[in-house]
Amino acid sequence: MANIYPYGCFTHAVVRGIPESFGKLAEGGEGLQTDLAKAQRQMGVLTGALRQKVGLQLIEIPAVTELPESWRIEDVAVIQGDTALITRPLKQQRRTEAEAVRRVLSELKLTVLEMGDEEGRSAGATLEGSDVLFTGKEFFVGISKHTNHRGAEVLADTFKDFAVSTVPVCGGSRLKNICSMGGPDTIIISSSDGAKKTLRMMEQLTDHHYEILSVPEDVAANCVYIRGPAKVDFLLHPTAEECPNSVPAFQRLTDYTLLPTACSEASKLGAALSSLCLLINKKPNY
């Protein structure tokens, strides 16, 4: 397609600060025991890496205490090319998170699309970005607690150029918890049984060929791959502390610049590295 380019070329990243209410759930109440300061530090490492190592333009949306989960910005939008689809997270309370994101994306001159009315075609549709794996050639939408078929249909209607395949999410709560892109044609996936099952389905459904980098730990399956402006392959991955057994796998990626980036606090809440940022390519031909 016109806008089919190898996966990984990004110019901008949008992140959202960790609010004071980090660790609390959107609907109120305490979540798990988390270290707010550490979480903020880790977020700092991530943004630093994105800005200074990878060389992306970074846009940081300030944290809002009233939106305790707003830092999981990946859930709120699915972006491909010049088009951004504002999603409809499962939790009603989280839907207001989109407002600031919508503003930023519009400022970046993206075509911002909504999921549509609560009634009619998209009634009952839920979709979260962390259930969407875009490979550069096609979309896989994990059908999970957070994302349903309706939501996937809306996604398919939005990104008509691409095949949109649905896969059940086995062995994790969100698709991106068990897999992520590790290169233009590389999928990093956990070697757990559930993930393998999901992978088999992905392989069956695709017309394309992907290299598979299988990692022993679930947490290692979520990485952020970015092909920097100077065509260097960067991989942000959890640190050796978080996934000691998976680091050798990453090191097999030839020519990559590996950027171990800690994400332990966010992981406690079921998030991962990719949850923390939205990646955008504003230079289509790069």
Added chain:
Amino acid sequence: MTTEVGSDSDVKKDEEKTPGDQQQTDKPAEPPQEKSASIEAESGQEACVSSPPAAGGQKKEKTISRFLPPWLKRQKSQSQDKPSESSAPEQESVELKEEQTDGGGAEQTEEKKEEETEEKSVGSADTQPVREEKEDESELKEEEAVIPHEASVLSGLKLNKKMKMVVCHVTLLDGSLFSCELEKRAKGQYLFFQVCEHLNLLEKDYFGLSFKDNTEQRCWLDPNKEIKRQIRNSQWQFTFSVKFYPLDPSQLTEDITRYLLCLQLRQDIALGRLPCSFVTHALLGSYTLQAELGDHDPDEHRLDYISDFQFAPNQTKELEEKVVELQKSHRGMTPAQSDAQFLENAKKLSMYGVDLHHAKDSDGVDIMLGVCANGLLIYKDRLRINRFAWPKILKISYKRSNFYIKIRPGEAEQFESTVGFKLPNHRAAKRVWKVCVEHHTFFRLVSPEQSTKTKFLTLGSKFRYSGRTQAQTRQASSLIDRPTPYFQRTSSKRLSRSLDGAPVVSVSDYSQAAGAGENGPPLELNSDSKSPQVEVVQEPDADAATSISSETAFETDGAGAPERKSKLRVQGENIYVRHSNLMLEDLDKTQEDVLKHQASISELKRSFMEATPEPRPSQWDKRLTGSPATTLRMQTQGVPQETPPRPETDSRDASKSAEVKPEVNGQPEVVEVVEETVVIEEVIKPRSPAPEASVPVETECAAEVKEERSLSSDSDSEEEAEYHAQPPSTSISIQQIKEEPEEEQEAELTQAPPSVIESQPITEAVEPALSAEEEKPAEPHEDEHTDDREPMATPDEGPNGHALHAEAPPTAEEEEPHIVNGSSSRVEAEHLPQVICCLEPPVVKTEMVTISDTFAAQKTEISTKEVPIVHTETKTITYEAAQLDGNGDGEPGVLMTAQTITSESLCTTTTTHITKTLKGGLSETRIEKRIVITGDSDIDHDQALAQAIKEAKEQHPDMSVTRVVVHKETELAEDKD
């Protein structure tokens, strides 16, 4: 006319027979009857003239009158069908009518008999379609019997000169109507050829004619069957459209083919059959506009008439503006280039070439079955919920309104599973089945399955796709040897707006061709006006077959300028010349197979010519001798282009031509659509390749080819048929098997060029013998009985857990170490992964970081405002295939020829060294291509490299890539926003 007519001798017999006898034959054969009737009529006429009717005359009249009614009846219907009937018979009929009135009492007595006859003849003539349909379905005849039948009918007709003609209308892709008169029992093929000829289309195998059946469903016209039988009572109205969407349109040989494909896709897009996003609509629209209108002219108020174009199902002003805006960036693109760009983008759309059919799964949920080049896709709404690649499918069958696919068991499974779908009706099930059979054959097989010629009665639908497969059509179109045909882009009548805006009249005929080079600098159009060129004919028959010079896209005419200067110009007429085949000449005396090679090529060529109903044989002759032009492309290379005449090539070509012949010359296997219940299969395993490939095979592979034949026994059910999706290796010769891995890979991977880069060469490199072997496991030893096909239907909605690769015959690629796993010994990359620790604190002073990697260093500078530093990095990667054939380097051969060819295009320079050596009686051709890809960072080098490798492969499908050396010199400028 019935197919019951045996032969000419039968006709004569019938004439001799008494009328009574004829009446007793329960299926009166029309042509003889007609004939005898007219003969009798003539004699009757004489009788009339000799006024006093004698007793004998009376008798005659009697006999005549017996014949009259049916005959008259027929005459009437005939004249209704076709007013242009020759006048003679009509006169006869008039006279006969007179006689009839004179007939008197004798006639009265005949009245009843006449009625009988009438009924019968009605039964045989007018309800013909019905009966023939029945015939189709019951199919009790042996296949062989059918051909002579039809042939004799034709000859019978010729004798009579009473062909019923019918006018039919074909809607072409540009919306225009093509009408032609056909003999009523013409086969689909005939009409199709007429249309292709009208369009001047040679690469016709991607196209087809369709018609709407009485339920308004689109049906493809089977080229091998009579049109009348297929359309039944529908109108003689057809639509010409793309049947098989080529996976890579850039591989099409001619621009006109690409143009037609564009027209089809524009239609698909406008009708919403090919969904795209706004951006894509705009982009594709902009290429359409450029192709149709030429460069954007700011003085024109394009928006005024732009809405004449339909770029999207629901077009907005916004879209139109975007289209115009994008079009500005295509300045200088020729129509052909624009079309090529259009296709490059359109082919990536996920629904490109997917033929959708409504169905329900076993739970009654509405789904769509999408048949495409790679297999069968299952959609629910817009979501893909399952996919069955051809290699996974063992058998496709239908029974009543159910459609079944039998799936090869996955790694973990032991048994084949069958998935069933419910189609709206029987015909829909049959339609989807047929489309699957055709797509499977076209895209996956190298040659169509041989019809199952068995000695026993064969039942069940023997429908098979009998046209050329993609592989064959590519092969054939590589032989297309003609000046690029002139054609008009109808909506705009844009002849050839030259790039600088001034129409170049003299070139206009060929300007479309000039656009062929995608990367071609605009100026070419004028400068090259490639038409007027004369070269010397040297080897008219020799080279065409394999000398597919590098892909059009890569060769722009401008580049070859120096060579071209030497060409003569003669009155602007094209005289095409064949390049001498130096190598072939050299070898001429030394090697037999070269002769064979040539013979096979000319054979191939001839069959190709025969395949196209060229009404102007003289033209072809001219082309043949004066030779043509793939040469156009070769010309750009200037130096005599050489074909690698190595043994494999020869035998391959030979066998190829051997196979092509049957279809081309002819009566492609009779295809019957019949349905069956029982299929007993017998697997015959000849040690040698398929019988027709009786050509010397000089390859080293002695792979076993299993030939599968299905013998079927009687059946009473007529509601089902099956098709075994045979792995490509069955019933084809070894050479073809060799080609398969490539084919398959293409099918699987074309859309992922960047990733393929690494794997492709490696895959290629695997020795043919190996790949042939690998195909074997893919071949199931099938022994199936109908019982298996009973509705078992465990249709699973979700993917049923077969790993894709498990099913596919292990491709070479998979055996190669994946880059990711890094252990590959063949990849010698300079850079090892680099770990930059940046745990905490987040702020890292960029200048302090010590990074040996130039790239990374680069990166850190982004935040600073330094003057861009130019880094140069050099990297060499070598991919080398294991030499399995033992023809290693150790054994020096005798150098026979060496040749160097250089061609250039915008961003690539290709230098080809061809060396031919003789090693121990075996000649080996080694082609070394040096492709220099130059360009700034805008060019995707990987893509270009992949393209180059792909092209090299395509040019020499019979050769293997044994070594790819990538030498990368990167000049790194600051690449900032």
